[in-house]
Amino acid sequence: MVLSPHDYYLLLVQVLKALMLFPTIERMALSPQGKLMTPLLCNFRFIAYLPLFLLSLLPEGLKARLIRAALGSIPSLDQFVVQPTVGLVVFISANAMYMGAQEMRKVLERDNTTIRNNLDKLIFYYGATDHWCPVQYYHDIKQDLPNGDFRLCEHGYRHAFVLDAGQEVAKMVVDSTKLPLHHNVTRLHRAASCPAVSLPHTLYSAFSYSVTGNINYCFI
Ligand SMILES: *[C@@H]1O[C@H](CO)[C@@H](O)[C@H](O)[C@H]1NC(C)=O
Ligand SMILES: *[C@@H]1O[C@H](CO)[C@@H](O)[C@H](O)[C@H]1NC(C)=O
Numbered sequence: 001m002v003l004s005p006h007d008y009y010l011l012l013v014q015v016l017k018a019l020m021l022f023p024t025i026e027r028m029a030l031s032p033q034g035k036l037m038t039p040l041l042c043n044f045r046f047i048a049y050l051p052l053f054l055l056s057l058l059p060e061g062l063k064a065r066l067i068r069a070a071l072g073s074i075p076s077l078d079q080f081v082v083q084p085t086v087g088l089v090v091f092i093s094a095n096a097m098y099m100g101a102q103e104m105r106k107v108l109e110r111d112n113t114t115i116r117n118n119l120d121k122l123i124f125y126y127g128a129t130d131h132w133c134p135v136q137y138y139h140d141i142k143q144d145l146p147n148g149d150f151r152l153c154e155h156g157y158r159h160a161f162v163l164d165a166g167q168e169v170a171k172m173v174v175d176s177t178k179l180p181l182h183h184n185v186t187r188l189h190r191a192a193s194c195p196a197v198s199l200p201h202t203l204y205s206a207f208s209y210s211v212t213g214n215i216n217y218c219f220i
Contacts, residue, residue: 017121017177019125019177020123021125023125024133026109026137027108028107032131033132034104034132037104038104045097045100049094052094067082067086071085075164077163078167081162112144116145122148124138124141124148124149125172126150128152157169
């Protein structure tokens with residue numbers, strides 16, 4: 001029998017609690033952002049490959065400056081995201097766009113069975129203005145599974161919370177999961193750079209993990 005990475009993951013890690021942050025676990029293509037992005041990701045993403053390749057040839061400092069300018073509209077931008085974004089945009093964006101296209105095609109109906117079977121371990125944290133996951137999805141799931149722990153963000157954090165609220169969200173995660181202090185979650189980073197993208201689609205798109213120099217704890 002060949003074990004998949006996901007099987008290994010289950011063998012190695014006993015998951016006590018999983019916190020779904022801004023969970024894109026259903027109907028992604030029907031969300032406002034999904035309606036906009038599905039045709040781009042599925043049909044036109046190849047057009048972006050040449051400009052991205054050309055971008056990759058620029059010197060590091062110039063790339064960082066361009067990224068800073070692109071993210072300039074975010075008032076309290078977390079400076080820690082700039083350098084990883086340079087690497088991400090240039091080397092990983094083709095994969096990220098492919099992943100996005102797959103998400104649009106495959107993240108369809110909510111996986112009620114998996115959620116129901118693990119309901120006591122799951123906490124769902126929905127954004128109030130998440131264009132990948134309208135508030136209606138929060139109301140729907142809360143109504144379908146009245147015993148679940150579903151929370152609606154009251155702080156206005158964006159879907160890409162790592163851009164300016166990584167520390168606040170990390171604190172919220174620690175508070176709501178009562179992790180012992182040595183886990184020391186100082187800042188949360190999100191899916192695109194996560195190596196564990198082989199999790200089942202219901203779980204992987206909302207995958208986040210803590211970074212305190214080394215990766216030591218996973219959040220879903
Ligand atoms: C899960 O439940 C919702 C609401 O009842 C339903 O719309 C959806 O189709 C269900 N998902 C699956 C995979 O059956
Ligand atoms: C957590 O880690 C950060 C960075 O490594 C360090 O500055 C901070 O003091 C640590 N906090 C605790 C409570 O260990």
